[in-house]
Amino acid sequence: MDISSLIDSLHPLEVKVLSTFGANPSAVLQTEQLAQSTGLEPSQLSMAVEWLLAKSLLTVDTETVTPIVSLTTTGELYFEKYSPIERVLSAARDAAKTGKRLTIQDIQSREGLEPSEVSGAIGRLKKEGALLIIQGGCIESTGRSSQTAESMRGLLQQLHGAPRELQAFSEAQRQVIQDHAVKRGNAREPFRIDDRVARALKLSITGIEAAQQLSRQGTAEEVSQLTPELLKDGSWRTKRFRKYTISLRAPRIAPGKRHPYREFLDTVKTKLVSMGFQEMRGSLVETEFWNMDALFMPQFHPARDIHDVYFVKKPTHASSIAEPFLSRVTQAHQDGGETGSTGWSYPFDAERARRLVLRSQGTAVSAHMLAAQPAVPGKYFSIARCFRYDQVDATHATDFFQVEGIVLGEDINFRTLLGLLNLFAREVAQAKEVKFLPAYFPFTEPSVELHVRHPKLGWMELGGAGLFRPEVTIPLGVTVPVIAWGLGLDRMAMVALGIHDIRELFTDNLDLIRSTRGAF
Amino acid sequence: MPTITIFKQDLEGLLAGPGEAPQPITMEQLEESLMLVKGELKGQNPDTGELRIELQDSNRPDLWCCEGIARQIRVKRQGALARYDFLTTTSKSPKRLNVAPGLEKVRPYVAACTATGYRVTQEGLAQLIQTQEKLAEMFGRKRRIVSIGLYRLAAIEFPVTYDLVKPDEVTFTPLGMDTVMTLGEMLLVHPKGLEFGGILAGQDRLPFLRDAKHQALSFPPIINSREVGEVRVGDDAVFVEVTGTDLSMVVLTLNIFATNLADRGAVIEPIEIRYPYKTAFGKAVMTPQDLGKSRKIPVSTIERALGQALGTHEVAKALTAYGYEVTTRGNEVKVTLPLYRQDLMHAMDVVEDVAISRGYSDFLPVMPTQFTVGGLSRIEEVSDRLRALMVGMGFQEIISNILGSPKDLRDAMRLEGTERGELVEVDNVMSQNFSALRQWMLPSLLRVEAASNRAFYPHRMFEAGEVARPDPTKSLGSRTVMVLGGMIAHADAHFSEIHSCLDTLFYYVNQAYSLEPVQHPSFLAGRVGAIVSDGKQIGVIGELHPEVLERWQIGVPAVAFEIDLTELAGC
Known part of the structure; x- marks a missing residue:
């Protein structure tokens, strides 16, 4: 395919990405930089990048993977209503103050928690020495603090509505996050760790040619649809119209017609x-x-x-x-x-x-x-x-x-x-x-x-x-x-x-x- | 009309005549020759020489057999029909057949002859039996008017008597049975008695044919005696009788048998029938008998009908070569049909025979030149206009049977017991599915919808066509009305969608209309309207009732209208 028909076949999003390189075709650009200069939504950008990669107009120079932590819907819920571990510990401490005996069933019924949530929290608190399980299925606060319970509140607050890089947290916090991150078989956790792939991208040789060609053609925006607005203000003159793959099968219609x-x-x-x-x-x-x-x-x-x-x-x-x-x-x-x-x-x-x-x-x-x-x-x-x-x-x-x-x-x-x-x-x-x-x-x-x-x-x-x-x-x-x-x-x-x-x-x-x- | 089986070698023998070497005929020649007998070759077996031929002319029973087909071709080849001498040579003391009094009220007529000197072959016997069956079935209307019996002559002593007896008065062993029984018993137990007994219903005395020794020959028109009433291969003497209710048809049938047997080489001896009552041919009737009345026809009549000047000579030649006896006098031909035909009712019958004898290809087609104006009826024009509009609105046209079932037309539409459910129904129903004329169009459209739930939606369809509405004020008891039905079916089908279509139709036919609330069981109450135009209800529009959809097993909503085009067009 020659360059001009290649360019004709490009989607407007692809054109936008290629044009970003226009001034400096041999530049290596980070995905963020591209996002900034094209002004595209992340999903649109990643679509355009994938298409260009598939067409070998773009190549990956380097690729860095950054784990990002965010709250799951469970996490957002814990942020608002406290996590099971916080609630269990707080219940045990209240009981200690009033001297009442607290059974696991009490906690479950009072806090409206799932048995699995309660048992998970108790297990963690016991391991950290903040709780004891005594005879008759009762729990008792030891008065000691719980690393998890303490960190949990801070993490929930920091991450509420704002994902952050995993590396931004202390080692201890990272441990809590990883322990409570969504994994296969355990979907009901507050945190999720996603890999953000940050790519440094550069144009291939064909890509450079295409970008140069595009910059020569000018900055005419490519549009897919002629609209009444474009006709009304005459701006269709500054647009290019994406060409269709006309060999595709036409969608079927049922016409009105006479009986054969x-x-x-x-x-x-x-x-x-x-x-x-x-x-x-x-x-x-x-x-x-x-x-x-x-x-x-x-x-x-x-x-x-x-x-x-x-x-x-x-x-x-x-x-x-x-x-x-x-x-x-x-x-x-x-x-x-x-x-x-x-x-x-x-x-x-x-x-x-x-x-x-x-x-x-x-x-x-x-x-x-x-x-x-x-x-x-x-x-x-x-x-x-x-x-x-x-x-x-x-x-x-x-x-x-x-x-x-x-x-x-x-x-x-x-x-x-x-x-x-x-x-x-x-x-x-x-x-x-x-x-x-x-x-x-x-x-x-x-x-x-x-x-x-x-x-x-x-x-x-x-x-x-x-x-x-x-x-x-x-x-x-x-x-x-x-x-x-x-x-x-x-x-x-x-x-x-x-x-x-x-x-x-x-x-x-x-x-x-x-x-x-x-x-x- | 009858389809018969003949054998090519038998035909070739008959083309030549008895004692002559067979005249070979190619299949091409045969197909060409079949035009002479209005025959069509329906099938053939080249190995056995079997040919299946359909004969079209219901007035030419003489052609429903190999002998008849061969005769018509032979006459054409020879240019004239050879005379049958049994019509002219009268014996001084002919064999006699006496008719008993009282038969005039039961089965009045009989004709008979003997045929000797022809040794019956396998093929000849098959033809005799086939001719007997076809003539009795189709010409004799299932033996009611004419039935035929064939016997071994050697065992019969003359005079024969066509008698009238009580059901239990005589006994004999009928064909197909091995016990002696009375005529009454034959009617009750013999398959032929059961099949044809109705012909004699209500008679307290029954026809019976016996010879001079009181030996039973048959019980006409039911069954022959097993002893003498079965001709076999190798027999060389046959007695033929025909009984029935129409004298000329009875005699004609015997004439056909006599000529057929004569064509195979038999000597025909006429028999004198003695009636105790008067007949159109007198009390003593010789059979076979030439029934041919001559008819004079001006040649100009024939020429005018054919559109071709032929001249007296050519006309006479063509008719003679078709078997007629022709004499000419000036510009007139006097024609007489051969004895095996009796189908000359009008001069036009002769005209056709001239054309067939000469061959239709002998006549050069000429275009009618007179000027006429073509055009459609008003109702058809209106219907065509509305059909075009419906197509323009995206509707697929449907054509359906007009015959349907009361179940679909009335019951499934919730119209039982209503005036709208009244139907023109069929009396002799073959299948309930085709037992009433549709009185409206929507069931036809629902029938398609019910069968098409896999066709992609939306469904928009229409049909313009005739329906029949009972109407006691009409002589016919019903009116044929042209209607237009339109229907839309899909998951969101809605009244306003079909209303828009109706509105558009009325706009373009330039006619005002209004919708008025109406009770109609086929539609949802409150979502149905009578279409009123010019003060008359000319249709209905609405959402079909869910129960109607359920009865048709339709799973989507449907909205529809129907307009009476006959009213709309003012026809």
């Missing part, structure tokens, strides 16, 4: 609108009439079984079916009516037609549109939620979207149907290659299945379509040919979203929804 599957459907919606399609909407609950009868599915059709469609529990039937549609559809089923068809030749059950079901196909929405005097020429679509009585598994959902619609016009025929499907293939699946296969739907004739080669996903079935049978359109009042089309987009969506289970389209896993991204 909805995003896909929105794209399809936009495409359809741009192709001139008008949106239609319908009801989740439908009558069998609009869901099936109007689509010329005979009432005995297997797909109308209770194993295929969900029936509504209450009410079971709609109050009525609009005329003239009911009569005309009835005729179409029975003998073809006005449609030029033979019909299905069975007695149409008008009661059955009112039976309520959950919409099982989006074509029900188209059927309503046909009956609502659609525009001619006209193009319509719906993205309708549909329901099927299916065992839910990786490929079957009970509740799914169908993208469906119709195109009406005098120019509608089999070839324009294929043309429309070509358009879908190109616009919705970006496919240039298509295959049209004969297909069967109860309500269209001819019927086509559209297979396309998706540029990424390969050959797949994109949808089905056909010309509505006259048995569908004529009873609903439409006399021009009508294309009915449907796109099967779930598979495309699943591949685009990288999922293999259709249930994941409606997943309840927020993490998955947040992290899924589409490839469309």
